[in-house]
Amino acid sequence: MLQSELLAKVSKEAPKDEKSVNAQFLTRAGFIYKEMAGAYTYLPLGFRVLRKIENIIREEMENIGGKEILMTIFQPKSLWEETGRWSGGVGDIMYKCDDEGEIGLGPTHEEMLTDIVRHYVSSYRDLPQYIFQIQTKFRKELRAKSGLLRGREFSMKDLYSFHATKEDFLKYYKRAAAAYVKVFKRCGLSSLMTEASGGDFTKDFTHEFQVLAPGGEDTVIYCPKGHFSRNKEIAGDLRGGQKCPQCTETLKEAKSIEVGNIFPLGEKYSEAMKAYFVDKDGQRKPIIMGCYGIGPSRTMGAIVEIHHDERGIIWPKEVAPFRVHLIQIGKEKRVAKAAKDLYRSLQKQNIEVLYDDREDKTPGEKFAEADLIGIPWRAVISEKTIKKNSVELKERSKKSLRLVKINQAAKYVK
Numbered sequence: 001m002l003q004s005e006l007l008a009k010v011s012k013e014a015p016k017d018e019k020s021v022n023a024q025f026l027t028r029a030g031f032i033y034k035e036m037a038g039a040y041t042y043l044p045l046g047f048r049v050l051r052k053i054e055n056i057i058r059e060e061m062e063n064i065g066g067k068e069i070l071m072t073i074f075q076p077k078s079l080w081e082e083t084g085r086w087s088g089g090v091g092d093i094m095y096k097c098d099d100e101g102e103i104g105l106g107p108t109h110e111e112m113l114t115d116i117v118r119h120y121v122s123s124y125r126d127l128p129q130y131i132f133q134i135q136t137k138f139r140k141e142l143r144a145k146s147g148l149l150r151g152r153e154f155s156m157k158d159l160y161s162f163h164a165t166k167e168d169f170l171k172y173y174k175r176a177a178a179a180y181v182k183v184f185k186r187c188g189l190s191s192l193m194t195e196a197s198g199g200d201f202t203k204d205f206t207h208e209f210q211v212l213a214p215g216g217e218d219t220v221i222y223c224p225k226g227h228f229s230r231n232k233e234i235a236g237d238l239r240g241g242q243k244c245p246q247c248t249e250t251l252k253e254a255k256s257i258e259v260g261n262i263f264p265l266g267e268k269y270s271e272a273m274k275a276y277f278v279d280k281d282g283q284r285k286p287i288i289m290g291c292y293g294i295g296p297s298r299t300m301g302a303i304v305e306i307h308h309d310e311r312g313i314i315w316p317k318e319v320a321p322f323r324v325h326l327i328q329i330g331k332e333k334r335v336a337k338a339a340k341d342l343y344r345s346l347q348k349q350n351i352e353v354l355y356d357d358r359e360d361k362t363p364g365e366k367f368a369e370a371d372l373i374g375i376p377w378r379a380v381i382s383e384k385t386i387k388k389n390s391v392e393l394k395e396r397s398k399k400s401l402r403l404v405k406i407n408q409a410a411k412y413v414k
């Protein structure tokens, strides 16, 4: 992609109405455009990152048997009345959008999918089922002040599992938890599987995936050895500084961002909506369910909260909008030709490149913008480098520069 063709321009000024690190950097660097509190448009750079996060999630959900569907955002009142959730709890954070108040904009999709499953599943032979979607969700959110961390309109991957037995459910719950750790690791996030209360969904145990970040809205109490973590809201008497319940280590307390959660739903929805199946013994039983959520847009915000310095974002490789930021310094014909040739050659080798071909920017401005945008590799072509038939490479996360032969550049950045 040519930087000269990008619609969004980088801004030196932080937006005045944004307090969070993620919204400030993402707005300044031209990844997102704020429409209103808690609702953002993803510009070309931002949409590339969001799609990469979604594709990582998609791959890992397919690895644990997930089948992708796309449900409607419109949700009929009648389904929500079956579970008694149209009013109160989740129903109260739902936008109701037609004149008669009969249609809600999906804040979550348990009712919708339980309805679909009861239509198709009748026997134990039809189970288990693992169904997911990546969908825009809507929630009335009073505290939409943290950029992508807390949206009124946001992206969500929600997977729902349906089982004949509790044992089968528990086995899958563990597989899903392991897949979650993998998703976040690929996104450059080290997550803590954290015990939490059920919120609106269930009174049973649930788990959140928290990443430590000073800009987070949650607080976790955790063992630094990594085998214990609990949300402070439900930690009871447990405090940082006390001994870990499982080893001799001292517990720590820190701010964190919830990037995912997994919930046992038991028979709550299947009982209420009569989603039954006939078991091997001929008995009619309610389907046992689980629900597994990850917010791709919130994950994008969390990545920025953690991976940045004073100059800008430092994208982890797998989610970066591009692999290489190629910067041309100088307008001389042979410099432009060398840069264009490298641009085409990297693209031919399937290496994603943002090519700063602009002629009205100083080298200083170009470098500052590259640091703000945060692409993993910076490659500079100038009069000086082409004299040596070379390109100057620098990793965004490191200080050192290296001059390598132009035809060797692809090998370095791969």
Ligand SMILES: [Zn+2]
Binding pocket: 223, 224, 225, 226, 227, 228, 244, 245, 246, 247, 248, 249
């Ligand atoms: Zn411990």
